[in-house]
Amino acid sequence: MPTSATPDLGTEFLERPLANPLMNAAGVWCTLAAQLDALADSEAAAIVTKSCTLVRRDGNPEPRYRALPLGSINSMGLPNEGYLYYLDYAAHHDYDHKPLFVSVSGLSLDDNLTIVAALRDVVLPALLEINLSCPNVPGKAQPGYDFEAMDELLAEVATAYRRPFGVKLPPYFDFAHFDTVAQILNRYEHLAFITCINSVGNALIIDTGQESAVIRPKDGFGGLGGDYVLPTALANVNAFHRRCPTKTIIGCGGVRTGEHVFQHLLAGATLVQVGTALYEEGPGIFQRLARELAELMAHKGYRRIDEFRGRLKTL
Structure with missing residues (x-):
């Protein structure tokens, strides 16, 4: 139990108490059962699987991931x-140990509904x-940027599933898009949580020495992660x-330190996912992040996350 000098990192997600707000990002350390088991044994308080399709996929040709000075680029x-x-893993x-999220990314509406x-x-x-x-x-548009298709998909899922579910969103860059997407999401009572963001899509990193892109798929275009996207x-x-x-x-995106976790919580997140930094450091990162978050909270005089979560000040 936390002492008066040790902050309590506990939080609550959909009425379930969790030891801390940390979990992996979908796609990182979660493709195989052994990786998911490693997360279950880590200090992460929850786990999400790799986004799954109807049938097994090998993914794009290598090299499809590159670590960068401030993050990563990938086209997996x-x-x-x-x-x-x-x-089968689920x-x-x-579930008494920690919750499991199953991420779904069918390549069509029918695949998703199946x-x-x-x-269900x-x-x-x-x-x-x-x-x-x-x-x-390649060749597949993001439903998150096609608002009509997004609304249609959510209507079908809400009708078919009839239980609380969530969505993972791409990044948006315009207030009008924030407003439009929020209006769509708010229509669905069973839509209980929102994960944001996925990587910033279609970045291009160039190796000056080689005068070349650094990943093979899509002529080098890929999703940007890490510090770049915080x-x-x-x-x-x-x-x-x-x-x-x-x-x-x-919250998801750019989390590498306990301070980054704190910032996501301050901005309004209840849970915070780790992607690029987990890929590079492994599941031991969750113990470090929890320690750093606790140290920062203690330095600021916070004893519980709810004392600051969502209370970002504006000027």
Whole structure:
């Protein structure tokens, strides 16, 4: 139990108490059962699977990920084991230990509805997340940037699933888009949480010495992550925290230190996901982030997260 000098990192997600606000980002350390097991054994308080498709995918050709001085660029192409693999994992997961999110990213509306129906019918306490932001599949547009398609998909999922679920969003860069997307999300009572953001899509990193792109797929265009995207992630977290007061926000993007976790929480996140830094450091990162967050909270005189969460000051 925390002492008077040790802040309590506990939080609550959809009425479930959690030891801390930390979890992995979908796509990182979560493709195979052994990786998910490593997360279960880590200090992460929750786990999300790799975004799954109807059938197994190898993904895009290598090299498709490159670490950069301030983050990473990737064009993975949804490599995953197919939804049945993750449903089987979910069926054997210890939910008393920590919650499990199943991320779904079907390549069509029908694919998504098939996977959603399967998850609904197995009656597991797993949490459904619909990934509306897959910028790195050649020839596939992001539903998150097609507002009509997004609304249609959410209407179908809400009708078919009839249980609380969430969405993962791409980054938005315009107040009009924040407003429009929030209006769509707020229509659906069962849409309980919003994860933002996915990587900033279609960046291009150039190796000056080689005069070349640094990844192979899509002529070098890929999703940007890490420190590069922290300000954009914080803006999206805060924008949807303000516009969707009945939804729980999960922050994702640019988290490498306990201070970054603190900033996501201050902006309005309840849980905070780690992507690029987890990829580079491994599941041990969660212990370090929890320690750094506790140290920062103690320095600021906060004993609980709820004392500052969502209380970002403006000038």
